Amino acid sequence: MQLTKMAKKTRSYRKMMCLPASPPAPALRTWLRLGLFVLLCLGIGQALEKKVVKSKVGEKVSLPCCHEIPISESLHKYRVYWQKNITDVVLAYSEGNMISKHKRYQNRTEMDPWNLTLWISPMEILDNGSYQCVVQRNSVVVCDESVILFVTADFSKPNITAEVSADSCESTEMVIMCSSHGGFPKPRISGALNNMSVEWNATWASESSLSPYNVTGKLVLNVTKDVNITCSIEYNGFAKSTSLLLKKTNDCFVPPVPPPYNVITASIIIVITFILAITLAARYLPRHVCSHCCKGQNSVEEGVKDSMKAPLSDKGTAETSSV
Template sequence: AMEKKVVRSKVGEKVSLPCCHQIPSSEGLHKYRVYWQKNITDVVLAYSEGNMISKHERYRNRTEMDPRNLTLWISPMEILDNGSYQCIVQHNSIVVCDESVILFVTADFSKPNITAEVFADSCESTEMVITCSSHGGFPKPKISGALNNVSVEWNASWVSESSFSPYNVTGKLQLNVTKDVNITCSVEYSGFSTSTSLLIEKTNDCVVPPVPPPYNVITASIIIIITFILATILAARYLSRHACSHCCKRQDSVEEGVKEYAKAPMSSKETAETSSV
């Protein structure tokens, strides 16, 4: 069996599907019947005696056929255009060509968005959930990633309305971060890929509390402080009493001097009286 031709395109582009027969320049389309079918059952368009006799509603205003090489043009591409197309050519009621071509249509995914949610934090580490999401692409993608250039496996989930609808993909990764890390998320689909990187910084700068001294050190320190305070109080009292005793002695000496001075004139008077007698 002849290997089927494969054509790849993206949503919004214009694609050409080749047919297996080319009409000679000496003949015209009016001598042929041409059928372009999809998945055998749906007639995309059909020509007979040079006139279009059928066209699928979904391909209206999106298709045209080259009258010489019978190439089918489709524009703009849609996801639903994916499938197997068959070109059948008849000449004088004889099938001269019947071949299929596979059309793969892809839709680009959005650039992945990476977010980080912290749910536990400490001085040593930060526990967080990393989420990578991308949407609007086709076909169903594969999500992969790397942590500091080391491959990691995401817990992925996909959402799509049907097998021929755009996909949204989300990947989650639980990390215990102890230092700055660089994480990359890649979305791969049908030979294409898109990726994003994010630097996650360990920002919690903790001040480690000082280690309290042992109990015996605390007890000894308290005893020393109390002893110092008591010694200071006793010294203050001693100095106060010593100063007062000096003051009292000095006052007694002054009083005695005054008394002696007062006695001296009286002695002189008595001497004078004795002399006069």
């Protein structure tokens, strides 16, 4: 509590330093003071800006402090506090000795005795957050500065699956699923269809805000030709992508269109008539031909008989004339 009160006093003191210290003087002196006032405020503003450090789970990270102990001095003259989110003391040094360390950081943290850098290894997702380095000398706050630590856990390579939900000669309807797991922080899922962006219907799952995330994206497409789809998982400046070729069903068989009912009826009548005509022709035509053949044969036989009778009559006539 004493440390927090002193830090607040130091901040208020810094704000007071940004106010003009004397009433207006001549024009030149006024402009000079105004310039110094602006430079001082800019310098303090930059000093109060929070630094940002990024790291991945399992790596070793260094968090810089706002003060470096001169060579002529030593850590014994200082009190150093590294705390997270103001409430949890990561570790603390007094007169050169460690006086406190958080149990979650046991065997994972160390501090450089000169530049007061805090080293954390290996990184965990729970290490994500804001850290403050507070340095005191003779009970006076020398510096108080924050560092934002962003911890990243890699997601698995996206897995894409495609299932045909409906198919026709014109198009193939597919349900596309893209999933990835085990990463941090909460990711963004994006995609492209033949280099044109598409929006996924995404869902996320995580036990807490500081736990690994699982993400799943769903997309329904009508595929009219072979296309390439890409699914990308983006998180904290990193990205992982997977592509899949979606093929249109090519073996589309178009069944023949049946003829109208009237055409079928007319065709049946024609076929039946044709069959009856052939049957009748086969039954009556041979008899007609045979009758003609028989008549011709009888006439020939009669002619032969007549020719044979003729000489006999001649002979009879001759005999009669001789008598």
